[in-house]
Amino acid sequence: MVVEHEGAARAYPLQILLWHEIVNDNLGNLPIAVTFCPLCNTALVFDRRHKGRVLDFGTTGRLRHSDLVMYDRLTESWWQQATGEAIVGAMAGDALTLIESQTMSWSDFRRAYPTGQVLSRKTGYDRPYGKNPYAGYDAPGGSPIAAFFKSKTDARLPAMERVVAVRLEREAVAYPFSRLRSVGVMNDVIARRPIAVFWAPGTASALDRTDVASGRDVGATGVFDRRVANRTLTFERAQDGGFRDRETGTRWDLFGNGLTGPLRGRRLLRIPYGDFFWFAWAVFRPDTRIGR
Secondary structure (H helix, E strand, O other): EEEEEEEEEOOOOOHHHHHHHEEEEEEEEEEEEEEEEEOEEEEEEOEEEEOOOOOOOEEEEEEEEEEEEEEEEEOOOEEEEEOEEEEOOOOOOOOEEEEOOOOOOOHHHHHOOOOOEEEOOOOOOOOOEEEOOOOOOOOOOOOOOOOOOOOOOOOOOOOOEEEEEEOOOOOEEEEEEHHHHHHOOEEEEEEEEEEEEEEEEOOEOOOOOHHHHOOEEEOOOEEOOOOOOOOEEEEEOOOOEEEOOOOOOOOEEEEEEEEEEEOOOOOOOOOEEEEEEEEHHHHHOOEEEOOO
């Protein structure tokens, strides 16, 4: 999981988060909670500032719809990780602010952020970092663990299909990885905002093999506003890798950076989003539209 803020970038390995699920950190002047729920494949980052206070989060040990339930140590309110919403306690009804992040391979992170930092395995805890206790869990034809997920699954997509989930204002859209793998880019409009969803190969599943590093390639994603320099761009997969906009021919990378062409040096505005298993997103946002 990669977070960037005011030029500083930091990586949080899923090899560690598989065992701890939450990291409370400060990236520059931004206090963040980096969270990962293995059962829902939800890697989400939240701003820890809420109503003038900085919260510190832990795991309750509880699940709701198979998803991690967090708590803050200040008010002991319970928070749903998949939505960032408080569901029990003094903060019930409130919501945390989702921070832009991307899940990508270690090699992609090092190439994009050569001076970026990474969370150390020297956590003070004895855990088998690099091992996956959920081997085979994300098999494409599989299903959520019945003991933890008792709701009806949404049959529009396979339960374990990975989706890019975007919610702007009150509109929610999910973009299936299977479709993204085929086309590379999906252009859409959500809540009157033109967006592009990028997909690139090279990132392993953390929930496939016993050894995380040997997981099958499921790819990495990015979501961006398509408006640049007073024009709305339309993106497609570039023949030589990366992405290209049809209007100017500029080539872009997975991080929204213009590499070559008229818009070289420009950067697309990142949109907060999450990669989910379909069952996990659909149970919380049943009104979701599936992107085509």
